[in-house]
Amino acid sequence: MMEAGGAGGRDERVQQWGAQEARDLIAARGEMEREAVAARRSVKTMWEAVAARLRERGYRRTADQCKCKWKNLVNRYKGKETSDPENGRHCPFFEELHAVFTERARTMQRQLLESESGASVKKKLKRPSGDLSSRESDDEDDCGEESEDDNPMHSRKRKADDKKQQSQQMSRAGISSIHDLLQDFLVQQQQIDIQWRETMERRAQERLVFEQEWRQSMQKLEHERLMLEHSWMEREEQRRMREEARAEKRDALLTTLLNKLLQDL
Numbered sequence: 106m107m108e109a110g111g112a113g114g115r116d117e118r119v120q121q122w123g124a125q126e127a128r129d130l131i132a133a134r135g136e137m138e139r140e141a142v143a144a145r146r147s148v149k150t151m152w153e154a155v156a157a158r159l160r161e162r163g164y165r166r167t168a169d170q171c172k173c174k175w176k177n178l179v180n181r182y183k184g185k186e187t188s189d190p191e192n193g194r195h196c197p198f199f200e201e202l203h204a205v206f207t208e209r210a211r212t213m214q215r216q217l218l219e220s221e222s223g224a225s226v227k228k229k230l231k232r233p234s235g236d237l238s239s240r241e242s243d244d245e246d247d248c249g250e251e252s253e254d255d256n257p258m259h260s261r262k263r264k265a266d267d268k269k270q271q272s273q274q275m276s277r278a279g280i281s282s283i284h285d286l287l288q289d290f291l292v293q294q295q296q297i298d299i300q301w302r303e304t305m306e307r308r309a310q311e312r313l314v315f316e317q318e319w320r321q322s323m324q325k326l327e328h329e330r331l332m333l334e335h336s337w338m339e340r341e342e343q344r345r346m347r348e349e350a351r352a353e354k355r356d357a358l359l360t361t362l363l364n365k366l367l368q369d370l
Contacts, residue, residue, distance in 0.1 A: 122174055126164055127198060130174060133158040135205040138212060148172075178202060203301075210294040217287045220280065 122130075133155045152168035155175075159166050166174075182202040196202075 124197065127174065127178065128201060129159060129162050129164065130171060131178065131198060131201045131205060134175060135208065138205060138209050206294070210291060213287050214291055217284060
């Protein structure tokens with residue numbers, strides 16, 4: 106079974122991704138974002154879960170194939186998210202990817218707010234214990250080396266408190282770095298959204314200008330058509346008048362000839 110699966114994986118490397126298959130991949134990745142699975146799993150297990158969801162939809166893809174295809178889609182999305190939307194046709198899944206990253210930004214912002222509120226509550230709860238540990242440390246310093254030699258429990262307790270403080274400092278530093286990264290990501294996402302809105306507004310303005318120019322050109326063509334039709338009618342009227350004048354002259358000439366012939370007779 107493993108060999109067959111491996112052979113299938115080698116055959117699938119050369120198989121092209123279809124449009125619907127790529128959309129299902131984006132949908133599966135978006136589901137992982139909404140369920141917050143990516144935050145609790147490693148990268149490998151997360152992509153294995155994505156591959157499993159694709160198998161449920163009838164596709165046979167490995168976790169590495171899903172990861173590589175997602176990377177290519179994201180690279181194309183990042184290359185077009187701040188460019189002219191006239192070239193957006195080169196990224197056919199722009200809307201789907203934009204929806205996934207927008208949802209991710211909202212989730213991260215919500216987690217950031219929750220973590221900040223939780224950190225503030227923990228800080229308030231730990232503040233009395235910190236004061237107590239500082240007082241206990243001062244008391245131990247007053248006891249001197251004799252207290253540590255006579256009471257080994259105090260020494261072990263002091264070392265445990267020091268380790269606990271160091272771990273708390275490291276955790277706070279890690280949380281602050283994560284907060285900084287999340288804030289940077291949110292700022293970048295907001296800038297992308299602003300640029301996207303500006304681009305859409307510019308496109309709408311360009312479309313209005315194009316429609317106005319098109320209407321003006323249509324009106325100009327209609328005016329020219331009416332002028333040509335009017336000139337044609339005038340020429341026809343002049344031709345008709347010339348024909349009538351020739352007919353009258355011919356009739357007059359015939360009448361004169363007949364009168365002359367009658368007089369000669």
